[in-house]
Amino acid sequence: MVKFLPTKPLRLPRLRTYVPRPEDPKIFWFNSERDDIVQEVVRRIVERYEDEEAAELILSDCAYHEIRRYEESKTEGAARKLEHWRSLIRRLGRMSYEGKHEALRGIAEDMAKDVAGNFDPRVYKFAVRAVPGLLTAAMNPSNIMRNLVDSGSRLDDLIAGEGPIDKIRHLSRRGTIVLVPTHSSNLDSLAIAWVLFREGLSPVVYGAGKNLFSNPIISFFMHNLGAYRVDRRIRAALYKEVLKAYSCVVIERGYHSLFFPGGTRSRSGAVELRLKLGLAGSGVEAFARNQVRGVERRVYFVPATINYALVLEAETLIDDFLKEEGKARYIIEDDEFSRLERWISFFQKFRGLDSACIIRFGEPLDPYCNPVDDDGESLAPDGRVIDPRGYASRRGSPVVDGSRDAAYTRDLGNAIADRYLAETVVMHTQLVAHVLFRRLVRVTPGLDLFGRLRHRGDVAVPRDELVADLAETRDRLLRLCDEGRAHASPAVRDMSADALLDRALQVWDGYHSRPVARVGGGAVIIEDPNLLLFYSNRIRTLAVDLASDDPAERAAATEIAVMEKHR
Template sequence: MDQSAPIFGFNAARESLVRDVVERVVDSSQDPLFYLNDAAYNEIKRLESSRKKKDVERLGEWQRLARSIGRMSQAERVEKLRELATDYGWDVAGNFNPRVYKLSTKVLPGLVTGLLAPRTLATLAQNPRELVSLDALSDKVKVEGPIEKLQKLCNRGVMVYVPTHLSNMDSIVFGYALERAGLPPATYGAGKNLFTNPILSFFMHNLGAYRVDRRLRHALYKDVLKAYSCVLLERGYHSLFFPGGTRSRSGGIERRLKLGLVGSALEAYARSVRAGRERRVFFVPSTINYVITLEAETLIRDYLSETGKSRYIIEDDESSRLGRMVAFIRKLLGMEGAVVIRFGEPMDPFGNSVDDNGDSYDRRGRKVDPSRYVRDASGNAVVDPARDAQYTRELGEEITKAYVRETVILSTHVVAAACFARLRKAAPRPDLFTVLRQRDTLTIPRDELAADVRNLKDQLVEKEKRGEVVCSEFVRAASGGDLIEHALRAFNGYHETPVLVPRREGIAVFDPELLFYYQNRLVPYGFAWDAIGYGPTAVKPSAPNAAAPSLGGAR
């Protein structure tokens, strides 16, 4: 594959990159006093409650700084700011090791397959060439979308992938999808907590991930992060952001996005136009669809629990337990089309569609010059944060619409929605929490459920014809009964409690919470109960996502 993407020379460029970031942050800070005070205030607040020795030391340093900021001269403040920005810059800077990249994308899938399925391993031992083949995964993990177009576009500008976010597996899975699609790797910001997760960090550490410490809430850190992302894009590094901010707790498709990093891509474009060397930016809304989600249990319980609002960093979920991880991968490898990564149609930073050559077209199909959007009336390119924040908001709306169009519906979503609708009808009261308490109170006769599933599926297929959603190949072709069997197979054996239990009288509903999680995927289409506040008229029980940290000020 093409090894000319800038990421292959990343390590050499790292020092100058961090230097650029620091310069930019220091230059743009008109008020160092505010920056320092804000950082000190937030850090002291965060560290005060910690008992860890390291944190106590840090707390002392911040308290000393807080006391002395007022007495410092302006030059001293700028110096201190530079020092902090440099520390944060290096903390954020990731690493990219082409050797590890090759190993993990080429060998690991085969290796994982082998390790998890002893019989395959025996065959592989006789024919080691298959070990380095990606084909082992190809029928389990589907990669679809306008791939040839994206391949062309990568040479005409910088790609910004903005997928939906369900699982900590996402960045690995997406990295694999890029490789499979013949697209160069992308850098991304991964939560710093993930680097301490022994399983994930092995995959991520050297795959071009930079570190995002979500505990740090102050403006200085956020600006370093945004500047870092912006500088990477200006230098042509393809990037991956999860605009949902955190994994979807409800299992639903994201509607409210955190746009800080998306905004940095817009800024990178405006800066490139201003500098007279326009580098086009192509946003690729994408969806990552799992027949079952690794962390479904933790996530939905977090969504439903009161503490959901504060626990935006979950340190100990399924992704940190090796046994669960192995069970999950084993499950996925046992099912065809268990994961579907779908790239959507690319768009420019202003929501215009883009053709193979990277030219932009408005909704009426007129060819437009994207650089005109960052120019004023006299044709001068300007970087205007207020204007760009609004462009970013509008782009965010386009991305959420694309999510709805490009989501791939799998058997578990349809079956969960059908069961949950029945459960809601059968519940003594129709409010969410009453319905969720109905554990093993309802058994649905198979033929009735099959008819419901069939009906739902037919409507989804109709919608698909209008380009409003995508159904997996299996969903499209299967009968109601087949879909139920497929979903049963997916649910059972991985989740700790069975979601649905087949009995002689029919299908027993065992875990309403997980059903709720999987049915939520269908909410935007009007085929599932909207208890997650997706639609404008829905009554919100709570909105855990709203409390997650924003990486940028744009909202």
């Protein structure tokens, strides 16, 4: 049978196998259940295609997509794989019922094995000790020993965690947590993994694009810390089903999971608002399946926003967004994430920045968008405790119903997107970018976005005016915060507008390869509107609320707010 893996994932030898202790998180047992999980996924897939015609269709679809993929592939072994799939297509019409199911079983098993993650407690324990040291050492290579020793507390200053963390910890003992954060950088997984560890929350199982596994060191950690591999190059419908079944089985069995419901990193910098949820939706199915089997295990969706003052890959992302607007996006193979010098430069910029990354957790929701109380009981809008099992029932009995769960999932996607808006923490770079971008829109009436983005180095705002504008906008933001409609980082809250502006310019300067804005002749000159757009997009939905009553400013804010395509 065809092998999907270009490289075999590295694992530690089993010389001293770690025996999990009862107090260890459930994920420490993952390896002992791994084969079982793969077999359960295969069983479900085969069961779904019991009908001969359906099995033939899905096999044809699979072969068609794989042939197309390998026809374009220049990799070693592509010719052999191509021949394998062509041979399958030739034989398919003559295959017996059993033959088709045998082929389906084999392909599904290969796919499931390729997807399935691994969790090695030894690697986990090493990682939580070593990674902060390595990261902080990267920030300050001149004092490497001190950083390695004192790294945890430095990382603590750098990455802040907010929100109902105690409640989430408590709920993680009652049910399965499905963490659904915003996604703006490949650093997201690392940042969130660190905060989970620091707050005493269990590590999570998560899907990662196969492109991230190309670096052997990152691949080693990802593969041994619960990541399962998602190969976006495989277009076959069967592969998507395998992924979905895998994440469903994992959640059903109580493994806390993480999904980025936006799919890929937000190219525009905006908070993702149209969520399809994708694999995260399998949490809804997992709850229903457990009900049908009589397993009383709740599922809690926890929205979270990951907010950076500086985004490692900002330039590549916004360029990709502008290039690909309205077209299918491609998989970025080579960006700042894979270049060591950008990492070092990035972390050096982070030095001395308290809370350069803020992870804000939202209130947990049950799979049907209801809030839950501290004990994890679902609550109706009137505060009454309700039984979530009713949602998975028809005429009094729990049933698994794919169409129903797809509709619940869509609803949940909207609810999570709403939470993203409410839980976004406005960072100082975003606020400064917003005020500058609003100025740009204001002085370029009638131009479309691309016309505006061509204004490089010719829009200057007197510094005093800009600082006053920033101060007023910040005051309006803080009022929104008081109303519970937004959150602001400590820097935005506490620093003077003057200092905020300086800090934003200083953070951008020298990290991004193009200057975002520069000071000259008592004015701030806009140099890179693309990056301003990227950082300001994060708070685009607040634009109208952040504008003054000045008609020109209001008109500019309205234009920014209706940039629907920038979602």
